[in-house]
Amino acid sequence: MPTIQLPKLSETMEEGTILAWRKKDGEEVRKGEVLAEIETDKATVEIDAEADGILRIIVQEGTLARVGTVIAAIEVGSEALPSATGQGVVTSKANRKDLAQAKTYDAEPLDRSEPVAHDPGQSTGAGDTVGASPLARALARELGVSLRSLTGTGPGGRIVEHDVRVAAQGHKMIDVPQGAVAHDRGVHERGQPNGMQMTIARRMGQSKATIPHFYVTVEVRMDDALNLQRQLRATVRGAEGVNVTDMVVRASAMALRSFPRMNSSWAGGNVEVQQAINIGLAVDIPNGLVVPVIQDAGNKHLLEIANERQQLVARAKEGIMSESAASGGTFTVSNLGMFGVDEFAAIINPPEAAILAVGMLKEAAVVDRGQLAIGRVMRMTLSADHRVCNGTDAAQFLGRLRTLLERPTAMVELDVVPSIDIEERGSLS
Numbered sequence: 001m002p003t004i005q006l007p008k009l010s011e012t013m014e015e016g017t018i019l020a021w022r023k024k025d026g027e028e029v030r031k032g033e034v035l036a037e038i039e040t041d042k043a044t045v046e047i048d049a050e051a052d053g054i055l056r057i058i059v060q061e062g063t064l065a066r067v068g069t070v071i072a073a074i075e076v077g078s079e080a081l082p083s084a085t086g087q088g089v090v091t092s093k094a095n096r097k098d099l100a101q102a103k104t105y106d107a108e109p110l111d112r113s114e115p116v117a118h119d120p121g122q123s124t125g126a127g128d129t130v131g132a133s134p135l136a137r138a139l140a141r142e143l144g145v146s147l148r149s150l151t152g153t154g155p156g157g158r159i160v161e162h163d164v165r166v167a168a169q170g171h172k173m174i175d176v177p178q179g180a181v182a183h184d185r186g187v188h189e190r191g192q193p194n195g196m197q198m199t200i201a202r203r204m205g206q207s208k209a210t211i212p213h214f215y216v217t218v219e220v221r222m223d224d225a226l227n228l229q230r231q232l233r234a235t236v237r238g239a240e241g242v243n244v245t246d247m248v249v250r251a252s253a254m255a256l257r258s259f260p261r262m263n264s265s266w267a268g269g270n271v272e273v274q275q276a277i278n279i280g281l282a283v284d285i286p287n288g289l290v291v292p293v294i295q296d297a298g299n300k301h302l303l304e305i306a307n308e309r310q311q312l313v314a315r316a317k318e319g320i321m322s323e324s325a326a327s328g329g330t331f332t333v334s335n336l337g338m339f340g341v342d343e344f345a346a347i348i349n350p351p352e353a354a355i356l357a358v359g360m361l362k363e364a365a366v367v368d369r370g371q372l373a374i375g376r377v378m379r380m381t382l383s384a385d386h387r388v389c390n391g392t393d394a395a396q397f398l399g400r401l402r403t404l405l406e407r408p409t410a411m412v413e414l415d416v417v418p419s420i421d422i423e424e425r426g427s428l429s
Helices: 093-099 134-143 161-170 195-210 223-235 244-258 302-318 391-406
Strands: 003-005 015-021 034-039 044-048 053-057 063-066 070-075 181-184 187-190 213-221 264-267 270-273 279-281 283-285 288-290 320-322 331-335 354-358 362-368 371-385
Touching: 034 070, 134 161, 195 288, 213 391, 223 244, 223 371, 223 391, 244 279, 244 302, 244 331, 244 354, 244 391, 279 302, 283 302, 302 320, 371 391
Parallel strands: 044 320, 279 331, 331 354
Antiparallel strands: 003 070, 015 034, 015 063, 034 044, 053 070, 181 187, 213 371, 264 270, 283 288, 354 371, 362 371
């Protein structure tokens, strides 16, 4: 009988909260359907069914569970699942063999005084029918806004972050950023970091203290890349959302094929080269930072990457990510160019061996065929783990990345993407 265990969604995750079940106990489910929302110290993640059958819930909403705990099972065919105990253990002798390797522990209900986010009209089991995104719920708790007093503007009337902020402003509340110190009439206030911020602080501190970082920076001429972007948007259906970040991700994935040590991890004195190229995108959200992952980016063309990036970022800002989007990264891209940052050096996201920091596009004086001209340039800095690679590895990787961005037609492989339609008004040159 297939069992569903609380997954380990990050290197630091030890436990998570069953925030909401999307399916009811005894309801028929299909493989790939979203079953539950799990709240970790980094994000809210959706977990999917791995088989067709009847869902049997073992750990209830609002319960804190350790990684590996069996939280549910799926009946397949005529196989029946006995009732579960309050400790998350199936006690039937017939099913003990299936669960013998699973970790279990006494269920630890959380304080239910705060409303639990879920879909509108879906009961949490505590009489709460407020529909709110996890991000809205966390922000409401932080700002002292009652979700029951709000009218949601999200899909299906769901309360979203914007609704909470509007309500907070209406009540003339002061939004003091976490960690900030406010001075008003001599009153000294200090924000308490939330769980996600504490996790980020701990992980980044460990990364900087234990990983020997070194940094290599290159400047890239982006004129041809921007011309290609304009052509794609004008001539290829579905390419309207392609941006510079997508091009950097696509070029990074291609360069990682040639320099696999940059797609590696340091593990117990060994260098582990990862087969899949899974590129994470650093995304800023009000409560911290998340890194949704474009899985198998090495085998995806530019438009696939652009479409997936838009979906991942939108979901991340809503506070929910799928299980696959929340884990498995092998390389990270962090772009602060939209904030006017010329260049910066990012901290490596363990267990990865490198992270690429992307600065802003700007006009600059360049020499073109011996003549002074105005060009569009962008600076990129690679932070790398010196245990895994050396300066030559990093320089060669960046050189390949720069070549791909400066000669960008190599990134577009329309001949192997028959599903992309070229409009009659023109084609790529």
